[in-house]
């Protein structure tokens with residue numbers, strides 16, 4: 001019997017034991033990107049985290065229907081289309097393709113389905129009609145607004161109350177609204193903007209309504225998990241609750257799960273600060289494995305502070321893990337006959353229990369990785385201090401199995417080990433501004449010095465490389481191997 005998952009619910013702000021509405025099935029809707037540009041590193045935290053959550057739920061025995069939408073009509077898309085003299089469809093289609101390329105390079109599982117807002121206009125219109133019929137929404141000069149006063153629970157997710165929100169509205173806003181807090185469900189399109197025919201004239205949906213309508217259409221009125229970045233909690237998700245629960249008179253989502261944001265060197269990433277890093281650029285400069293490991297090494301509800309130090313630490317940690325895995329692979333491929341060891345077996349059972357315990361406790365990935373490093377340390381200690389044996393081979397197999405299994409959930413540890421270690425070493429050198437050709441030159445000079453028995457020079461070269469973090473290993477046949485110290 002697998003232990004149950006405790007998940008932090010933003011609705012009620014506490015951890016709760018996860019139970020699905022329908023036995024063995026989970027419906028999960030996560031707000032996806034607005035497609036008008038390449039996404040920055042922060043935008044990928046959601047896809048990487050929710051992939052892990054979905055995979056873990058599947059491991060716990062649920063069949064998960066995971067919807068991740070594209071907002072393909074919005075002011076930003078319209079502005080870009082005007083700037084580039086293209087249609088909004090051309091812009092959104094282009095950036096959906098670009099996003100899907102980036103997603104593929106992450107090497108994680110796809111969502112079950114990714115609907116587009118513009119393909120659900122009919123569903124959105126009928127959703128709004130129901131809200132009007134039930135008097136939760138009203139029309140005004142070609143627009144339709146949701147009436148905040150009609151939804152008594154407004155603020156239950158964000159903890160905001162309407163009086164405080166109203167006090168914040170000093171400027172007189174939109175005369176068409178009955179209450180300044182009412183939000184738009186449908187707005188008229190001007191002549192050169194894209195629009196769809198509706199009972200209220202040519203127009204387009206407001207942003208919040210698309211997720212309520214698509215979620216209802218694809219998953220039903222009551223879902224298990226609604227997710228997204230914490231920046232969406234208010235007003236987007238609060239407004240989704242207002243719309244969906246007013247329409248259906250039932251709870252919309254049992255669990256609201258929010259991943260936190262990514263800062264860069266303790267500053268918010270923003271265009272004006274010029275510190276935005278595109279996900280694609282990071283993956284090209286480094287690697288998708290480094291990207292995923294870095295994101296998952298911080299708990300999803302904590303702010304992740306992206307900086308050079310964290311990137312370097314991530315690379316070093318990955319070298320440690322992959323080096324142990326490479327050693328384990330060598331041992332498991334050796335001709336020694338495997339021998340089950342009770343001691344190692346018990347130890348692995350205890351590691352596994354701890355690891356899944358951390359994950360079941362609100363997907364505590366930092367805790368999980370602490371178990372991983374304990375295990376790697378233990379393995380290295382045994383592998384270095386003991387002669388290869390059947391028991392050690394058994395340990396190696398257990399280690400590889402563990403990483404295969406948990407790596408599958410996280411979307412990690414599936415790279416070809418030796419090649420990947422080499423890539424990581426080269427990245428460390430790049431970050432230290434050390435050229436591989438310079439190292440090889442220095443080694444050649446040192447080899448020549450040794451041939452000429454100039455040991456003062458050969459020692460000097462070795463010491464200089466050592467201070468740069470390059471270790472040399474002289475082989476009996478005269479060749480020298482080098483490695484980066486981590």
Ligand SMILES: [Zn+2]
Pocket residue numbers: 030031032211236
């Ligand atoms: Zn949404």
